Amino acid sequence: IHFTADSTSAAQKVLIVYLSRTNNTKAIAELIHKQVGGTLVALELEKPYPENYQATVQQVAKENETGYLPPLKTKIDNIQQYDLVFVGFPTWGMQLPPPMKSFLRQYNLSGKTVIPFNTNGGYGIGSTFQTVKELCPSSNVLEGFTMRGGSERDGQLLVIQGEKATEAETAVKNWLRKLKVL
Numbered sequence: 001i002h003f004t005a006d007s008t009s010a011a012q013k014v015l016i017v018y019l020s021r022t023n024n025t026k027a028i029a030e031l032i033h034k035q036v037g038g039t040l041v042a043l044e045l046e047k048p049y050p051e052n053y054q055a056t057v058q059q060v061a062k063e064n065e066t067g068y069l070p071p072l073k074t075k076i077d078n079i080q081q082y083d084l085v086f087v088g089f090p091t092w093g094m095q096l097p098p099p100m101k102s103f104l105r106q107y108n109l110s111g112k113t114v115i116p117f118n119t120n121g122g123y124g125i126g127s128t129f130q131t132v133k134e135l136c137p138s139s140n141v142l143e144g145f146t147m148r149g150g151s152e153r154d155g156q157l158l159v160i161q162g163e164k165a166t167e168a169e170t171a172v173k174n175w176l177r178k179l180k181v182l
């Protein structure tokens with residue numbers, strides 16, 4: 001079956017869940033929230049990643065290798081109430097970050113519309129959107145949004161601000177219109 005998300009014909013409840021370390025993905029999440037409203041939730045871990053970038057890269061590589069799903073501190077009340085679930089994340093090691101894998105494994109999004117969004121350091125989405133589809137086999141996964149964020153490796157932290165945030169806002173609106181969410 002094919003259907004598009006249509007917020008005008010029926011009031012659809014929106015959840016926006018995102019993972020963000022240096023706030024680029026958070027900036028996109030906030031732009032989406034400004035357009036569509038709903039509940040905005042940052043994913044937090046029971047045991048946060050190290051502050052050190054290289055240590056984090058190594059820990060993530062190990063988690064990806066072993067399939068370890070880090071336990072989430074964030075709890076979402078009554079996930080059944082939502083129709084539209086935006087899931088936002090950076091690209092980490094060209095993959096979906098382990099905490100987002102934890103989220104998608106822990107919560108059942110079957111029957112819901114799932115909409116991914118991403119920021120990355122310039123190497124693109126990698127396998128992230130594909131993994132979202134695989135972890136949401138009974139959801140209607142719509143076309144995702146991606147844009148370049150920072151590059152912590154090179155000391156570039158939050159870059160989606162000022163003029164870049166204005167550009168991002170236009171891009172986000174165009175994407176949401178294309179999906180018929182706006």
Ligand SMILES: Cc1cc2nc3c(=O)[nH]c(=O)nc-3n(C[C@H](O)[C@H](O)[C@H](O)COP(=O)(O)O)c2cc1C
Nearest residue numbers: 020021022023024025090093094120121123149150
């Ligand atoms: C552990 C780690 C791994 C990363 N791996 C990649 C990568 O494989 N490809 C890429 O383009 N950027 C990579 N990045 C850069 C982030 O995707 C980019 O900075 C993103 O905008 C960060 O989003 P945030 O500010 O919401 O945390 C990595 C960053 C971290 C911290």
